[in-house]
Amino acid sequence: MKNQQPKVAIQGIRASFHEEAAFRYFGTDIQTVECGSFKQTFEALKNKEADYVVMAIENNIAGSILPNYSLLMSYNFPIVGEVYLPIQLHFLTLPGVKFEDIKTVISHPIALRQCIDFMDEYPHIKVVESSDTAACAKRVHEEQLTDTAAIANSLAARIYELEVKERRIESNKKNFTRFLIFTSHENAKQVKANKASLCFQVSNEVGALAKVLNVLAEQEINMSKIQSMPVLGKRNEYNFYLDVEWNQPSQYDTAVRQILNYTKNFNILGEYERYMEDVVNGS
Structure with a gap:
């Protein structure tokens, strides 16, 4: 794997929190392998379509992601690292859109719950749950939705060319998720573990x-x-x-x-x- 970018499988799409965690652990010089589910990330590693998997395992507010414990046991790939990522959520719109024109906000249900105090201040804005924070940002950009905001991270704002209308709207500012890093047995290296x-x-x-x-x-x-x-x-x-x-x-x-x-x-x-x-x- 020398002189080539590691291929890192994530659940979700570009600019998701999983990609942000991958950047934090590996740096930005990686190839992101987008997967539709956590199981697909392990399948990508198993089929040598990826060199590593980055998978969320717990959030300090929402708790453990129990199905992922079953996955790591059934695939039995070694854990070679971990990374903690602060979960910072922003209210994103198309550039130039006025806040008062927003009628709908879309995001992942957990992200929406984590911003409930902010959203309670705007009861006229309809809240719509979706599968992925980054996918919501991408949709606002691709469909040029002038009446819809997405709740997502700053990476999504940058990649999908959205404006940060309100920053750090999560209720708990000490919100973070722990991610585990997996690789194949042959790719695992000896480290000074603690x-x-x-x-x-x-x-x-x-x-x-x-x-x-x-x-x-x-x-x-x-x-x-x-x-x-x-x-x-x-x-x-x-x-x-x-x-x-x-x-x-x-x-x-x-x-x-x-x-x-x-x-x-x-x-x-x-x-x-x-x-x-x-x-x-x-x-």
Whole structure:
């Protein structure tokens, strides 16, 4: 892959938050592979139509994106990185359109919910849900809609030549999404990891999970996330997804060896460098 742009599969189209996350992680010198669904991004990686996948996994307001946990398990591509992206939403129109002429606003339902305080101030504007923030911006541009605004990011405003009529209209200014970076097994490189994503099951008995958590505490491993999901078709059985961070690799190695004694179907989904940028005050 030397001397050529990495092909990065995203759910959505150019200027979506997924492409913005890809730019933040890889830089802008990439080929974006647009996909209609998260599953299609993994299919693109599987079929060697992409070198990497960027996939949202959680938002600090909306919570975990549970179907994506199932996808990462079923495709079993390694996680090689993560990136946190501040979700900043703007009210976009065609250049020169007056605010008072706007009758409709279109965006993704989650984006609309995150701007509810702003929209409540304009009850006469009809709110219409659509599949993708960037696609809404693209539609306003392509159809030259003079009575319609889109709620999307500044990248969409730039690419689809729209005017930012109102900036930062999201209700919570500390809103961010975490994205995971995947690649094929042959493309994964050894890195100086200080974070890992793990998945396992424990027996359905008192204290089973506590034994695992005690191991982490004894080895001074920080658990930054825990998520459980039912095992398909099995009553009272759950997959536990853990993100763990460490300072000393030996502590992590010891913890993994000990955890194996208390778990079944133990899986290391990826070992990578944790994302260090201060996303709370992101630009």
